[in-house]
Amino acid sequence: MKMQDFRLDGKVALVTGASYGIGFAIASGMAEAGATIVFNDIKQELVDKGIAAYQEKGIKAHGYVCDVTNEEAVNAMVAKIEKEIGVIDILVNNAGIIKRIPMCDMTAEQFRQVIDVDLNAPFIVSKAVIPAMIKKGHGKIINICSMMSELGRETVSAYAAAKGGLKMLTRNICSEYGEFNIQCNGIGPGYIATPQTAPLRERQPDGSRHPFDSFIVAKTPAGRWLEADELAGPAVFLASDASNAVNGHILYVDGGILAYIGKQPK
Numbered sequence: 261m262k263m264q265d266f267r268l269d270g271k272v273a274l275v276t277g278a279s280y281g282i283g284f285a286i287a288s289g290m291a292e293a294g295a296t297i298v299f300n301d302i303k304q305e306l307v308d309k310g311i312a313a314y315q316e317k318g319i320k321a322h323g324y325v326c327d328v329t330n331e332e333a334v335n336a337m338v339a340k341i342e343k344e345i346g347v348i349d350i351l352v353n354n355a356g357i358i359k360r361i362p363m364c365d366m367t368a369e370q371f372r373q374v375i376d377v378d379l380n381a382p383f384i385v386s387k388a389v390i391p392a393m394i395k396k397g398h399g400k401i402i403n404i405c406s407m408m409s410e411l412g413r414e415t416v417s418a419y420a421a422a423k424g425g426l427k428m429l430t431r432n433i434c435s436e437y438g439e440f441n442i443q444c445n446g447i448g449p450g451y452i453a454t455p456q457t458a459p460l461r462e463r464q465p466d467g468s469r470h471p472f473d474s475f476i477v478a479k480t481p482a483g484r485w486l487e488a489d490e491l492a493g494p495a496v497f498l499a500s501d502a503s504n505a506v507n508g509h510i511l512y513v514d515g516g517i518l519a520y521i522g523k524q525p526k
């Protein structure tokens with residue numbers, strides 16, 4: 261093992277939904293480790309904003325407009341990337357949505373929308389990149405899972421079902437394509453301060469913390485929300501040759517939430 265194995269020089273990394281938030285932080289870390297960054301988002305406006313944000317960090321990222329739930333559009337994007345940039349060595353299935361609605365109030369259509377983005381799309385994008393990875397003789401797929409790959413809570417039935425499914429899709433890709441030197445692992449972030457969780461951190465009218473905000477701080481041994489940048493190191497590791505023997509694993513980056521029973525009452 262050499263420290264050089266942690267580098268990503270010469271590798272092409274596609275991070276989905278990475279114009280801001282966790283995807284942006286992971287892609288920025290991968291760029292610093294030497295990878296060429298490709299990302300997508302649904303709207304041109306967000307792709308443009310993303311490219312400008314990467315530029316500000318000195319990163320020349322390549323952005324594409326693509327809805328990851330649309331198989332035809334994904335196949336076209338991957339073909340374009342392979343032609344314009346090169347074969348994708350690293351895929352991060354990051355794009356995701358959440359709907360916080362009590363299960364009995366949720367329509368089947370709303371449930372399907374979450375499953376479509378958070379579970380069907382990683383299937384669609386992985387399927388699009390695996391053939392070229394097999395030809396090239398290696399590949400890394402990282403699925404962004406969740407605490408909800410392990411735990412449930414009120415209002416997030418669709419999200420938990422999708423992220424639990426994504427954990428098993430990760431293990432299945434590992435099982436099915438490990439023999440082609442493809443490693444598929446997941447990262448399970450804890451509670452990260454991004455726009456997705458902003459409603460859970462909003463200050464109350466009297467200036468006090470949102471009750472969910474206090475709840476998460478109490479549930480996390482680290483005693484705080486985590487920053488998106490804290491996911492970059494684990495992602496670089498899982499994208500690099502340093503993790504070639506790690507396959508089908510979910511790396512929880514949660515400040516200790518899953519290890520913790522909670523603070524004992526005083």
Ligand code: NAP
Pocket residue numbers: 276277278279280281282283300301302303306326327328329353354355356357377404405406407448449450451452453454455456457
């Ligand atoms: P975010 O701030 O909401 O960003 C998600 C990104 O995905 C956005 O750029 C969004 O674009 C994009 N996206 C959504 N649907 C898409 C589609 N159909 N096609 C292409 N792009 C799409 O979320 P985040 O907090 O950074 O989360 C990133 C990932 O981490 C998600 O999978 C999320 O479930 C997971 N995660 C988040 C946390 C957390 O605490 N924040 C914890 C664990 C796991 P638009 O802006 O256009 O919608």
Ligand code: GCO
Pocket residue numbers: 358360405406407408413416419448449450451452456457
């Ligand atoms: C919620 C949150 C979570 C986080 C994350 C936890 O409403 O509970 O949005 O689901 O985003 O996925 O790991």
